[in-house]
Amino acid sequence: GAGVSQTPSNKVTEKGKYVELRCDPISGHTALYWYRQSLGQGPEFLIYFQGTGAADDSGLPNDRFFAVRPEGSVSTLKIQRTERGDSAVYLCASSPAGGTEAFFGQGTRLTVV
Amino acid sequence: AQSVTQLDSQVPVFEEAPVELRCNYSSSVSVYLFWYVQYPNQGLQLLLKYLSGSTLVESINGFEAEFNKSQTSFHLRKPSVHISDTAEYFCAVSAGSGAQKLVFGQGTRLTINP
Known part of the structure; x- marks a missing residue:
């Protein structure tokens, strides 16, 4: 595709429910990143994939958060037992091998009620 | 670890x-x-970056930033702003050679008044 695509653009869920957020990176980009942006804050790093494997997952806040990228392209961020504090915009970005620029999607706005 | 402070x-x-x-x-x-920009209702876009070499880097739309190692600063400047520059601007650092694990500042909302 032309850019990084994230679906859904908005998601409202009830506290305690499970959600999945999807990211389609730019075709051919080997690196994929997830960030979380809370209101009034800058994006915070969650996890970074190089190919299919998570190269760095040090930003995942706890074991309710998990991300996969089984075929090295599309990635899914999974959040179990959602809490109101999980409400934020979840951003996905990708870059080519050796690239110095991350290309961001428009994000998924998650609201936990 | 790295941290970024955007003063305004x-x-x-x-x-x-x-x-x-x-x-x-x-x-x-x-x-x-790095400086990233987020225009209203759009995703983050790279504005400019410093990796090595000349400490003054420029964007295609007239912004420039200067890396000052002694002051640990990377201030963004533009000599004459336009209404279209209205956006949120984020400064970010990376300890890696690429874009992985960016640490962002809290952002500065630039509002241009006519």
């Missing part, structure tokens, strides 16, 4: 006036520095 959360300026958005960072290792 909001900067209002008049059209055609100069502007400076301030960014300071801290790191125990060499870093790579």
Whole structure:
């Protein structure tokens, strides 16, 4: 595709429910990143994939958060037992091998009620 | 670990006036520095970056930033702003050679008044 695509653009869920957020990176980009942006804050790093494997997952806040990228392209961020504090915009970005620029999607706005 | 401080959360300026958005960072290792911009209802876009070489870097739309190692700063400047520059600007650092694990500042909202 032309850019990084994230679906859904908005998601409202009830506290305690499970959600999945999807990211389609730019075709051919080997690196994929997830960030979380809370209101009034800058994006915070969650996890970074190089190919299919998570190269760095040090930003995942706890074991309710998990991300996969089984075929090295599309990635899914999974959040179990959602809490109101999980409400934020979840951003996905990708870059080519050796690239110095991350290309961001428009994000998924998650609201936990 | 790295951290980034953007000293102004909001900067209002008049059209055609100069502007400076301030960014300071801290790191125990060499870093790579970035400014990203988020226009209303759009995703983050890279504005400019410093990796090595000349400490003054420029964007295609007239912004420039200067890497100052002694002051650990990477302030963003433009001599004359336009209404279309209204956006949120984020300073970011990376300890890696690429875009992985960016650490962002809190952002500066630039508002241009006619």
